[in-house]
Amino acid sequence: MSPESQPVQPQVRRVTVLGAGSWGTTFAKVLADAGRDVTMWARRPEVAEEISQRHSNEAYLPGITLPEQIGATSDPAKALEGADAVVLAVPSQSLRANLVRWRDLLPKGAILVSLAKGVELDTLLRMSEVISEIAGVPSGEVVAVSGPNLAREIAQGQPAAAVLACADHDRAVAIQQAAFNSYFRPYTNTDVVGCELAGACKNVIALSCGMAAGLGFGANTMATLITRGLAEMARLGAKLGADPLTFAGLAGVGDLVATCSSPLSRNRTFGERVGRGETIEEAKAAQGGQVAEGVASCVSIRALAAQVGVDMPITEAMYRVCHEGCAPARAGAELLGRQQKHEWS
Ligand SMILES: NC(=O)c1ccc[n+]([C@@H]2O[C@H](COP(=O)([O-])OP(=O)(O)OC[C@H]3O[C@@H](n4cnc5c(N)ncnc54)[C@H](O)[C@@H]3O)[C@@H](O)[C@H]2O)c1
Numbered sequence: 272m273s274p275e276s277q278p279v280q281p282q283v284r285r286v287t288v289l290g291a292g293s294w295g296t297t298f299a300k301v302l303a304d305a306g307r308d309v310t311m312w313a314r315r316p317e318v319a320e321e322i323s324q325r326h327s328n329e330a331y332l333p334g335i336t337l338p339e340q341i342g343a344t345s346d347p348a349k350a351l352e353g354a355d356a357v358v359l360a361v362p363s364q365s366l367r368a369n370l371v372r373w374r375d376l377l378p379k380g381a382i383l384v385s386l387a388k389g390v391e392l393d394t395l396l397r398m399s400e401v402i403s404e405i406a407g408v409p410s411g412e413v414v415a416v417s418g419p420n421l422a423r424e425i426a427q428g429q430p431a432a433a434v435l436a437c438a439d440h441d442r443a444v445a446i447q448q449a450a451f452n453s454y455f456r457p458y459t460n461t462d463v464v465g466c467e468l469a470g471a472c473k474n475v476i477a478l479s480c481g482m483a484a485g486l487g488f489g490a491n492t493m494a495t496l497i498t499r500g501l502a503e504m505a506r507l508g509a510k511l512g513a514d515p516l517t518f519a520g521l522a523g524v525g526d527l528v529a530t531c532s533s534p535l536s537r538n539r540t541f542g543e544r545v546g547r548g549e550t551i552e553e554a555k556a557a558q559g560g561q562v563a564e565g566v567a568s569c570v571s572i573r574a575l576a577a578q579v580g581v582d583m584p585i586t587e588a589m590y591r592v593c594h595e596g597c598a599p600a601r602a603g604a605e606l607l608g609r610q611q612k613h614e615w616s
């Protein structure tokens with residue numbers, strides 16, 4: 272191939288990360304360790320000052336030293352100045368309201384990157400669709416990040432891989448080049464529907480695995496929930512046009528295994544507390560302001576499944592526990608007692 276005929280990737284030198292929680296801060300570190308010039312926006316000025324001056328974010332990543340070249344501010348206009356790419360790192364149910372405040376400040380042509388794993392309540396939109404609607408860019412130009420990415424492990428520099436999903440391959444490659452470093456290996460994927468749905472659905476399945484652990488159940492129960500969880504999320508994906516292979520990849524089985532088995536997962540931990548007998552309110556209060564996305568996503572995913580006529584029994588069970596007051600043991604017994612069927616029907 273002659274140099275003239277090679278595809279030209281947009282160069283991403285300067286990146287703004289909007290949101291200074293666990294994953295936003297970790298992703299900023301990934302980008303800085305990959306040589307990018309990174310500025311973060313933090314909601315609270317004291318967090319922005321801590322990141323800039325002391326190179327830490329103790330509330331979200333205790334004991335982690337951040338690269339000195341990461342700057343931070345609580346002024347979104349300052350944070351966004353001159354960005355080639357903008358990473359949206361706030362929880363999924365708050366993305367719309369935050370983005371409405373930021374949309375007029377987004378630099379023209381900047382690549383928009385979504386870190387959130389969820390389906391919006393009421394609209395039932397995926398995050399790239401919410402971003403497209405509010406920022407006025409085609410949804411096919413938004414890059415969605417998914418995969419087995421427990422923030423703390425990556426912040427410690429432990430090896431991990433991720434998927435960068437975007438219909439526009441050039442934009443995905445630009446972010447891949449910007450985020451690739453010695454411990455973080457991003458792959459590209461054009462199946463945005465599959466990657467985003469898998470990322471949202473696995474949080475609901477992780478709630479169920481946590482509840483099973485809280486009830487004292489072991490590896491067989493976990494493996495059953497992970498495998499049948501994968502089956503129900505792949506059914507939803509297939510109905511909505513996703514590539515079935517995506518569910519066998521990092522965003523599907525990869526993220527399910529990591530989230531459902533790790534005590535670092537907020538969703539699994541939330542489920543475990545409820546399985547041990549805490550109320551939903553007690554489990555929420557114990558999260559220290561961090562969000563277990565599955566609690567809201569079981570509502571939106573259940574509604575999406577009903578809209579397209581897909582059976583998602585584990586999601587239904589999580590909805591009953593989190594929003595209808597059903598006891599986890601009873602929800603588990605109901606799941607087991609359903610009409611018997613063929614594995615793939
Ligand atoms: N933490 C992880 O390991 C991880 C990994 C992959 C993906 N994700 C996804 O990334 C997204 C962000 O997760 P996180 O771990 O950084 O979350 P977090 O709870 O640790 O931090 C959220 C950040 O968003 C800010 N924020 C702005 N508006 C908010 C609002 N209305 N409500 C709550 N917070 C608000 C908070 O101040 C905070 O800085 C989520 O969708 C999550 O599922 C998280």
Ligand SMILES: O=P(O)(O)OC[C@H](O)CO
Nearest residue numbers: 418419420421536537538
């Ligand atoms: O801590 P959780 O449960 O929000 O999961 C974090 C990541 O999504 C794992 O990939």
